[in-house]
Amino acid sequence: MAAPELRVIGLGGLPEVRPGDDIAALILEAAERQGIRLRRTGDVLVVTQKIVSKAEERVVALADVEPGPEAARLAQETEKDPRVVELILRESRRIVRQAGPVLITETRHGFVCANAGVDASNVGQGLVTLLPEDPDRSAGEIRAGLREGAGLEVAVVISDTFGRPGREGHTNGAGGIAGMEAFVDYVGRMDPYGYELRVSTLAVADELAGAAELVMGKLSGVPAAIVRGYAYPKGSGTARDMIRPAERDLFR
Amino acid sequence: MAAPELRVIGLGGLPEVRPGDDIAALILEAAERQGIRLRRTGDVLVVTQKIVSKAEERVVALADVEPGPEAARLAQETEKDPRVVELILRESRRIVRQAGPVLITETRHGFVCANAGVDASNVGQGLVTLLPEDPDRSAGEIRAGLREGAGLEVAVVISDTFGRPGREGHTNGAGGIAGMEAFVDYVGRMDPYGYELRVSTLAVADELAGAAELVMGKLSGVPAAIVRGYAYPKGSGTARDMIRPAERDLFR
Numbered sequence: 034m035a036a037p038e039l040r041v042i043g044l045g046g047l048p049e050v051r052p053g054d055d056i057a058a059l060i061l062e063a064a065e066r067q068g069i070r071l072r073r074t075g076d077v078l079v080v081t082q083k084i085v086s087k088a089e090e091r092v093v094a095l096a097d098v099e100p101g102p103e104a105a106r107l108a109q110e111t112e113k114d115p116r117v118v119e120l121i122l123r124e125s126r127r128i129v130r131q132a133g134p135v136l137i138t139e140t141r142h143g144f145v146c147a148n149a150g151v152d153a154s155n156v157g158q159g160l161v162t163l164l165p166e167d168p169d170r171s172a173g174e175i176r177a178g179l180r181e182g183a184g185l186e187v188a189v190v191i192s193d194t195f196g197r198p199g200r201e202g203h204t205n206g207a208g209g210i211a212g213m214e215a216f217v218d219y220v221g222r223m224d225p226y227g228y229e230l231r232v233s234t235l236a237v238a239d240e241l242a243g244a245a246e247l248v249m250g251k252l253s254g255v256p257a258a259i260v261r262g263y264a265y266p267k268g269s270g271t272a273r274d275m276i277r278p279a280e281r282d283l284f285r
Numbered sequence: 286m287a288a289p290e291l292r293v294i295g296l297g298g299l300p301e302v303r304p305g306d307d308i309a310a311l312i313l314e315a316a317e318r319q320g321i322r323l324r325r326t327g328d329v330l331v332v333t334q335k336i337v338s339k340a341e342e343r344v345v346a347l348a349d350v351e352p353g354p355e356a357a358r359l360a361q362e363t364e365k366d367p368r369v370v371e372l373i374l375r376e377s378r379r380i381v382r383q384a385g386p387v388l389i390t391e392t393r394h395g396f397v398c399a400n401a402g403v404d405a406s407n408v409g410q411g412l413v414t415l416l417p418e419d420p421d422r423s424a425g426e427i428r429a430g431l432r433e434g435a436g437l438e439v440a441v442v443i444s445d446t447f448g449r450p451g452r453e454g455h456t457n458g459a460g461g462i463a464g465m466e467a468f469v470d471y472v473g474r475m476d477p478y479g480y481e482l483r484v485s486t487l488a489v490a491d492e493l494a495g496a497a498e499l500v501m502g503k504l505s506g507v508p509a510a511i512v513r514g515y516a517y518p519k520g521s522g523t524a525r526d527m528i529r530p531a532e533r534d535l536f537r
Binding site for chain 2: 036038042043044045132147157199204215217219222225230235247252254260274282283
């Protein structure tokens, strides 16, 4: 029996991403420089939210931000920069939890995450990045760019770092996807013993993003990775499919 | 620049695991049959909780279980088998959430999960498996077995399927670990722009378990995988490190 195997190949050597850059083109160039040929079908490309935000001009100079009164108040309570809090509020529908320096909000996309994804890491001094306006659309555009530029049919995952209620530490998950379903659904399938599975819907888009993080790291200058050898579920799912509606969420 | 790369190699062809079986020995035999040589250092071995539970005699015949009055009551509310509910209660410290058929408890280990890990899948008719008594210890025993049997120094992750509050679907996470830390901590490290990271502690043991799930699947008869090429954080961490204490948990 041949061993099932997947490979996660980091793509480094991208230039600093600038507003308006074509991520698909940068990926193809970086792959070529590294001697990696993306396969015509079957590869999954994972890219960090950070470079997508940079390309989509979702970078804000804090010097240009004028905090309002609510931001000023919350900034004092959380000991954050009031301009950062102002951006968090603008990016959010509501505050979900606030405790000490922690501010967890529901973003306009519906993601529940720390600081609405407003983040000062891996961007220049005095700048912060916001999440893409629509990460699923962003993934779709990268996917279309790879198809048009090189005839590739890949799935695309935009990865982001998420905290987990009840569990310490963060993992990378899928903030946006294109060309695949978010889940592999085992419900109703029989195990080898004839037992019908009832509850196993695996969020494989999140697992792909986490696997890619293992080669991308936070500081390694590897903002993209190819997952090769995984028979991902083709389809037109979205990362929004993974957001549990409040009425189904036992922990809200 | 050479591309950083990791491989996830599924190990199939294990025999049906029976009480008292030596998982380390079964892994070495399966690897040899597949022509896979584990490296002396650097590999991470991921094995499913299911085969560990079977080897550790954590399999219960429902016919032998006598449900008590609380189990009988809860079984009616959740429409579960009263004998399964009895086992769930025995395995739990407390019920965390109950809604319709969903019963989320805190296990005696401290894991917050559905049904305390009591599971009827991938085991014979009329049987259920319980979680290992101490999955970190189980991982340590497998690790020791690989060292003694073949001179290997690998990290071991016992994977399990977890739901996520706020997010649809399950992912595999680490229920037990040995020979590694659960986290890679970026807090205090500088990004390439001179910004000091403040919040990024990556739960890489969970990401390893998720990556392995992509080759193991739920039904594929691949109960173990080797992750090769990942410079995992050596150490003596535990999966318990990932359980957020209730007082730090904003969502409890």
